[in-house]
Amino acid sequence: MFRIKDALRALSIRWVISILLLVQFTYGLSTIAGTGNIFFNLHYLKINSVLDFDSTYLVVPGRITNGLQDERYTKEQVEEIYNKLKNHKDVISFGTYYADNIVLDTKTHPLDSRLIAEFTKTHVGFNDPFINTIVIDENYYRLLNLKLSSGHGFSAQDFRKNSTQEANILAGSYFKKYYKTGDLINDQYRIIGFLPDKYIVNNNTSNVYLKLDKAMILPMPEDRYNDYNLMLSRLHLTTILKLRPGANLEQLTQIIQFPGDDVKLSLRNLGEDIRHNIADNTYSEIPQMVLGLSFILFSVIGIVVTTMVSIMIRKREFGIKLALGESTLGIFSQITIENVIIGITGIGLSLVHFMWKYKRLLQFSREMNLASPLDLKMNGSILIIIFLVFMTIISISSFFVYLFLRRQELKSLIGGME
Known part of the structure; x- marks a missing residue:
């Protein structure tokens, strides 16, 4: 002293x-x-990254001129494209997703004030707390091959429900402070496992990604999966492919492209994107x-x-x-x-x-x-x-x-x- x-x-x-x-x-x-x-x-x-750098490719749209609801194409044509990808020798697996937000119900079930504050994004103009969510189809779930920190993953039955039914979800590690496996969020989303502290693609056209520690992953409801407009939108904006080394990208690009479509699609390697961003x-x-x-x-x-x-x-x-x-x-x-x-x-x-x-x-x-x-x-x-x-x-x-x-x-x- x-x-x-x-x-x-x-x-x-x-x-x-x-x-x-x-x-x-x-x-x-x-x-x-x-x-x-x-x-x-x-x-x-x-x-x-929860996705492998070298084998993961993102379907990326060019300039969109007429929107994504195109009456020239049918649901069957979209399904045909995915069937061609499924049977292609260079495609190990593929899947689709879409980003969503789940608004927390603070009226029916009072929540911890710290939890509410953490998910209230006033900076971007939202006054109600919400959770960033990635909704994935069954193919994408298999592609991810998630290693959970605790709990268990989705079953095939989780992808057979509709959007109004109770759904099993995987929650980020942050939620362990307030929930345990088996707990319900908003009386609809039941936590069955907790995600690793990694990040995931939440927008194929961006070079920023969603951290999973405060996010959730949901199985895609069957009614949303079969909705034509959402199906076409996912093809253009949120399709993920896992390819073999030396894959024929030119041929695969032709497969995913509708003839005469105003939205020109291309394939972009996730690893190259991130390495270029880092450099x-x-x-x-x-x-x-x-x-x-x-x-x-x-x-x-x-x-x-x-x-x-x-x-x-x-x-x-x-x-x-x-x-x-x-x-x-x-x-x-x-x-x-x-x-x-x-x-x-x-x-x-x-x-x-x-x-x-x-x-x-x-x-x-x-x-x-x-x-x-x-x-x-x-x-x-x-x-x-x-x-x-x-x-x-x-x-x-x-x-x-x-x-x-x-x-x-x-x-x-x-x-x-x-």
Whole structure:
């Protein structure tokens, strides 16, 4: 406690230099937090897809001119396309899905206020809490080959129900806080298992994906599966294929394309999409990386130089302490405490600055829960990155300060400027 009080007194004496270091730490660590988010997200995208990168292909539409309800084609023609895919030698499996939202019933069954707050997406204009949901057909469920964290998966019977009946669902791991297997949501959706903490495609035309920890997966009701308009829409927008290596993409593209259809379809590899996304964002972060490394370098230089100046100004103080029995290590620890206090204060200010600067984006990321390079957050992983950078700066600067302090002689210190 004595050393901390002494450190605070010393910092108040050299307050100008201390404030300059604080400003440097505030903006530097805030930049590190932003860059750390980007690279954390890129790492997450690389290893946490529920779909296999190399074998998964998405059916992607070009420009849609006349909508998706086309009377020129029939339900039988759509089914014929899927039959051709099913029998094609290059197709391992395929399936379709659509994205939906389940609004939580807060009137019939009171819910935990934290649960309501977590799923109320005011940032995007929704006042009622809802859960992002992926509705999948039976083929897609087999393609996913989900490894559940607990519970069990769907049976064939789950895909034979209609949309008004009670449905079994798979819920994200977040729901374990409030539900267990067998519990009902909205008196209609029964939880039978919990999903792994991965992400899934929820839009074939986007390079952002849905995290499953706060989402749900439902079996597609039979009446929705057989609805022609939904069937045509799924063909154009949300068909997923798992292909063998070296698959004939040109031939498969011709199979999925209606003759004369205004919606031109193509096949896009999921792995190539994500790797391209990762590479683009890595290159775009190079200036930020340079800025972050410059911050570390100048922080080390700043701390070393200001500490050396402080030592020279306080030579007599330190000389007297050494004469009275204080060790060089004790003096060094006193100076290190001063620098640590500046650094910890800088960490606090940098977090405040980061959350103020990215307030809207942080709220959007929390509410939408999407996997993307710009999914900014302030969680334990980012705090660890900031702490490691801080410890690197303190360790390196302390090493040089210690070397400088060891070279000082008692005689020259006592004859200091004080």
